[in-house]
Amino acid sequence: MSWKRTALVALVFVLLVAVYIWDHQRVERRKSQEEEEKRIFPWKAEDLTEVILERPQGRLRLARGDKEDWSLLEPVSAKADREELSKLLDGLLGAKKDRTIADEPSDLEAYGLSQPSYTLTLKGKTPPHERTLLLGAKNPTEVYHYAKIQGEKRVFLVSDIVRRDAEKPLLDLRDKKVLRFEPRDVERLTIEAGGQRVTLRKEGEKDWRIEGPETLKADSEAVESLLFRLSRLRAVEFEDDPEDLRSKGMDPPQKKLSLKLKDTSEEQTMLLGLEVEQGSTDGRKKRVWARVEGQNPLVQIESSQLGEIPSEADGWRSKVLMAFERDKVEKVVLRTSSRRLQLRKLAEGAWEMEEPERLPADSVKVSDLLWTIKDSRVERFPKREELGAIEWGESVLEANVWLQGREEPLRLEVGPESPGGGRYAKAQEQEGTVVVSSKLVEELDRFTPWELREKRFVGLDVSKVKRFLARWEGKEMEVVRKGEHDWELLKPQKEPVEAFKATSLLWTIREARFEEPPREGGEDLELGSHPPKFELLAFGEGKEPVVRFVIGGEIPDKPGSYLSWCDPAHRAYVVGGKLLEEIKRDIKALVPSFVEGR
Numbered sequence: 001m002s003w004k005r006t007a008l009v010a011l012v013f014v015l016l017v018a019v020y021i022w023d024h025q026r027v028e029r030r031k032s033q034e035e036e037e038k039r040i041f042p043w044k045a046e047d048l049t050e051v052i053l054e055r056p057q058g059r060l061r062l063a064r065g066d067k068e069d070w071s072l073l074e075p076v077s078a079k080a081d082r083e084e085l086s087k088l089l090d091g092l093l094g095a096k097k098d099r100t101i102a103d104e105p106s107d108l109e110a111y112g113l114s115q116p117s118y119t120l121t122l123k124g125k126t127p128p129h130e131r132t133l134l135l136g137a138k139n140p141t142e143v144y145h146y147a148k149i150q151g152e153k154r155v156f157l158v159s160d161i162v163r164r165d166a167e168k169p170l171l172d173l174r175d176k177k178v179l180r181f182e183p184r185d186v187e188r189l190t191i192e193a194g195g196q197r198v199t200l201r202k203e204g205e206k207d208w209r210i211e212g213p214e215t216l217k218a219d220s221e222a223v224e225s226l227l228f229r230l231s232r233l234r235a236v237e238f239e240d241d242p243e244d245l246r247s248k249g250m251d252p253p254q255k256k257l258s259l260k261l262k263d264t265s266e267e268q269t270m271l272l273g274l275e276v277e278q279g280s281t282d283g284r285k286k287r288v289w290a291r292v293e294g295q296n297p298l299v300q301i302e303s304s305q306l307g308e309i310p311s312e313a314d315g316w317r318s319k320v321l322m323a324f325e326r327d328k329v330e331k332v333v334l335r336t337s338s339r340r341l342q343l344r345k346l347a348e349g350a351w352e353m354e355e356p357e358r359l360p361a362d363s364v365k366v367s368d369l370l371w372t373i374k375d376s377r378v379e380r381f382p383k384r385e386e387l388g389a390i391e392w393g394e395s396v397l398e399a400n401v402w403l404q405g406r407e408e409p410l411r412l413e414v415g416p417e418s419p420g421g422g423r424y425a426k427a428q429e430q431e432g433t434v435v436v437s438s439k440l441v442e443e444l445d446r447f448t449p450w451e452l453r454e455k456r457f458v459g460l461d462v463s464k465v466k467r468f469l470a471r472w473e474g475k476e477m478e479v480v481r482k483g484e485h486d487w488e489l490l491k492p493q494k495e496p497v498e499a500f501k502a503t504s505l506l507w508t509i510r511e512a513r514f515e516e517p518p519r520e521g522g523e524d525l526e527l528g529s530h531p532p533k534f535e536l537l538a539f540g541e542g543k544e545p546v547v548r549f550v551i552g553g554e555i556p557d558k559p560g561s562y563l564s565w566c567d568p569a570h571r572a573y574v575v576g577g578k579l580l581e582e583i584k585r586d587i588k589a590l591v592p593s594f595v596e597g598r
Helices: 003-036 081-092 160-166 220-231 362-377 439-445 498-510 577-590 594-598
Strands: 046-054 058-064 072-074 099-102 116-124 128-140 144-149 155-159 186-193 195-202 209-210 235-238 256-260 265-276 285-292 297-304 329-338 340-347 349-353 359-361 397-403 411-417 421-427 434-436 467-472 477-481 485-493 495-497 535-537 545-555 561-566 571-576
Touching: 046 498, 072 439, 081 116, 081 160, 081 329, 116 160, 128 160, 128 421, 144 160, 155 160, 160 235, 160 594, 186 235, 195 467, 209 220, 220 256, 256 577, 265 297, 329 434, 329 439, 359 362, 362 397, 397 439, 421 439, 467 577, 477 577, 498 535, 545 577, 561 577, 571 577, 577 594
Parallel strands: none
Antiparallel strands: 046 058, 046 116, 058 072, 099 155, 116 128, 128 144, 144 155, 186 195, 186 256, 195 209, 235 297, 256 265, 265 285, 285 297, 329 340, 329 397, 340 349, 349 359, 397 411, 411 421, 421 434, 467 477, 467 535, 477 485, 485 495, 535 545, 545 561, 561 571
16 A cells, blocks of 8 residues: 555545534534523622522521631521532532423413412522522422523422422531530630539649649549530520520529630630430430520530530549559559469560569469459549548458559559448559559459469460370371471371461460369379370471370369370360360361361
8 A cells, every 4th residue: 555545545534534523513412501590599699699589488598708618697697517518509500401391471470480489599609690490389209390480481390309498407507516615625615504613724734734723633534425425416406586595494503614726815615504305205315405605596405415524523533543554564462361472574465473473474364363453443433521531441452553664553452341331542653542442352362372373384486386196085196397387197097288277276285274273293294195096296397296285184183174284294274165166166177077086
């Protein structure tokens, strides 16, 4: 093919592509133009300035403010709910003419448009600046309404969705936020009720103190929780021209909450009234009357949103006895009327018991002990006259906790019983004597040396096992690791093994725990070991086993208990039948015939 012919074909191809693109763009422009012509209100949401809805339930008027916020102007003057307003505007601006019914109707009465039930007026920043849609009767399908634009003759259909948007309740469109603040900005909270006044002041980034003759440490979590709830309070009902304030508990108010925000001299104050019940018998909800000082409407808020707000200083006091992070604890000394325990941290996750004898400690049990101490709380704050009559004597419990970088321990002392229940106590986090539950002494007393002792006795590192032999009631299996996650059964037959089945048996052995103190020497050390009920040899890289674990016979005078030992075999351990059941389960998963007898 000559170059001239090639050039001609290319030119024709380019022209065809150009024609296709031009025609496609023309069709798209036409579609866009047709869609635009169907739109009733030609603005974007950001270009709207006012919305007026005349509907059977009354006139509703909203207007945009200087800062892009919208306000209700009729029937009440109030801030608009931004989210609900956005839904309304999206619905109205999305309204379209569905089908033309009459270009020049002779009688609007037939369409319910001589006196329309709904008149929707929108105003915008750009021409035509204002447009009003009249909604008439429903057509026979009851899915559409007859409608027309004010000032034009054509009657067309619009979806019933437009009517539903126009009927959006006033309560939905009204901003229901009661107080406007961020919890982090509050530097003082004052609570007044029943002739009492409690002032809480922020100290630092997150601590709170109770002001008064004695400055007391406040429960910072409780204060922050209240501020969070207050910042998110939403009204569920409004009463714009309230009458008979006394019957609602608002004259005088039952409680007064005042918030002082940083960087401003003004306070936000909320007055609380009586609690009322709303709803049916099956689903009655409690609400509280409230009002923001300086604002007219009364509101109802859900009692559950408000939560508990103590009126006395003691209700805001910190009830923590010992505050510490468990991973920072290095040493614990616990003394009760019956014993003294001393524990020391060796490394992360490793503890040793130093008293009453030096033994490895169970890190999980030590963690439980620390949680019990850390979670202990004040039950009651005794009055001044009660404190004067206390005869302390010797403490029934002392807990001392040493933290990293501190020479002096955190200390908790529990003393005599209180006449009103519980026991008197002194603690690092409390100013003066407090009352704790008597159960605290019982809870800490259960941490005996035996309870805290490490009872695992098989030093098996599962990750380093390359091969193991297991014998169950005379039958033998051999399993070898083929890769990081792959295992293979060599005996009694050769086949792949799922990794979790192999490691499950090893982990069961590793976590084996004795049920009573080890037996040293004596003839019973070899009880039932020829042959043993179960034996496991675990190998690492070498030929010699790194662990030999054996379970022998049942102890004659202890049904369900068995003797067990591992290298070195100079002491025997008593294990329960539950361990055998777990081993049996793991072996069955590896070689079912071992257990099923096939």
